[in-house]
Amino acid sequence: MATHASKGNAASLGIFTLAMISVSAIIALRNLPTLAKNGTSIIIILSLAAFLFFIPVALVCAELAAGWPKEGGIYAWVKEAFGEQYGALAVWLEWIESVVLLPTVLSFIAANIAYILQPELSNNRYFMFGVMVTVLWCGSLLNFHSTKSSGFVSTIGIIAGSVIPGIAIILLGAYWFQSGQPIQVELSMQSLIPELNFSTLAYFTVIALGFAGIEVAAFYVQDAKDPQRTFPIATFISATIIIIIYMLGALSIAMVIPKDELNLSSGMMQAMQKFFNLLEVPWATPCFAFLTVVGGLALLNTWILGPSKGLLSSAENGNLPAFAKKTNRHHSPVAILLMQAIIGTMLVSMNLFIPTINQFYWIFQTQAAQLILLMYLMIFFSVIKLRYSQPNTPRRFRIPGGKLGIWLIAGTGALFSLCAFLVGFVPPKEYQFMDPLLYSGILVGGIILFSLPPFVWHTYKNKKQSHSPI
Template structure:
């Protein structure tokens, strides 16, 4: 009975589950500064990154179970499979505090907007919310998927629709937009290489396409349904991103945007204009739900990927532990401890926006490495596993994977440069520091493989209980 229930996820449910993974509002405020030009900044990454990543994930996810670790293992063996799974998991560890800082910004609007700039408040919210999300994840994937799907509808779709309506009515009633909306501003202004950094960072606004692939086999018909879920996810992500950034740009003047609370600033402005400010706490609550759903979605995929790594004997036995629901308790515990340490940065560093940009840069660089490996694995599997039946055989996969790989490689180089929005005076020191951080974190899998111990032998996987 439990097995049937787990394998009964529809493609719509998987699409919403995937959307809750991909859609987050970490770049909404930054892209809103470009006004109408944000459309281009979302379209370009969608074409050179989202399309290749979604197509590759659809083919690999409908053919091989187990997600990124198994895909790369089939193509390049355990060394690079471990590296790819590690990059995915580690960027998740860095990304969650970044995302939960937006929860702190939303909560601040319920208490005192100035708290959005308070490091201690941000750190406390990150720790408490991540702890709650960890508890949800420990209840098993079926409950986690249900929670993420509900939050995708209630916390993402509904607020986005309302934001679009508010912005349209606001302009229609004669109010002036905070940014120009004529056709001359469709193309964003250039700022040289430093301006391109924000574009590169926006590649990973669509990051997470492959995360839910580890659960594709729990669908009713993954061969036919998983590609549909990827298409649904891609459409929803693009529409939500563009609507959110434009809705914010119309309402909030650039220099007043708080990166971790930009959407709430927009809603607060609209609600004050239409004299319904009592609705602001409601919207804050919905966005908090959306962020928690995204965190839960992110926890499920990468953590199960690291569980697969552990069960191959590549990690200490602690990482191989699961509970009765099949949740990787060992991985989740280590993840929670690391997030708590990262949250301390909000207390130590006075400028919350500075912490945001450092986490954003490190997250982007780590994740780009994983995507390069994934694209290369897809190309190689077309050669070495050519006879394997594909649930979905992607058209032009080698070309699309090559496009995605080249875009990611270029993005990695540009991502080392400090963004124009961040007031950094010592550019060389920033580049060296970021390179050392990314290089050190990326080398961990190879270090663990070099010093692997005999008592890390694989354990027998428990049968999950729903």
């Protein structure tokens, strides 16, 4: 998400606070069913993704935010390293990824609303479509008003809809395990080892998406006490907390719902219904669903506004047509929000044509992950370039180890990003709902289509300037 430099008092944030900022920026319960599909091997998969991707991204973004704490975030960093056009592309990728991700966030919300009304509605594509479109436009219109009210919604929603339900699902999973109920996942040392084939490795693509957002915490490095020491420690703590929450939450779901029956958008509610039936309090299911809807709305609110503000910085520098700079009296980027809602509606309508909700959820999740991985590749390359081109720029935090350290950390993250991007073209066995070549072709076409606008506008602008009278 696009972010801005922290406004707090200098050198006021300690290790724990920094770690909690990272956790709150990343944790999303909608990821749990996708993780649960991997069974107990998710422990190894999450650990690898954390060390090869999450920690490198955190450290790289911390150095960039410490050296270039400018409005626009990612746009400013990549622009410093490679120029205006690439900075515009980076922030565009961040924004369009959030738009492509909207169908998954909206389907999560719609599925949980179904569990408040009638669980069977979560499999009714027309109900899902109607709710998704309604929520999308209501969320967009909310952000036409002040960001103060928008921020209030996000804060309340994260506590009520992510923290409380997250703790609940882990505790109920532990109760299910110790009470001797049937376990739907293999629990053995052998099951911890992931299958090494392209179909299984495709999960690394969407797991990388589950760690996206760490750049939010990076801006707080400006306000950290002794950031050279505290930020790396806080990063490892936050990585550990995130892995534990994701791991235990996913295993809680995997224990009670067979893999073949697990729904990616409503999988958490499938598990909670089982838990509450065991406790003989079935009335608690819609209450829990209400909390998760609140959390989903908070997440949606954050993703609707944050990337749009980042794209506005790019538009104000002439990297988009003039209409994209349109704001209202609340300084909300209304033109970008409208464009986002229109594209989101078109993408959500694909729910009416893709055979199942799981397939709908998976393909948009994968496409969004590939777009954000391209953005992170640009960030990794930027930090390396800036170490050489601007070595004397003051940075409150530097990745230790000199040039060797920067190549090791940024190189590891870049290699993981590239591999995760490529394996995303191979769907897991349960999502092979079309010819693999056609599936890959759709993803390639989507990447080209979604990445093209900044190049088209840049070419048009240069051509127009070359024909303008001197």
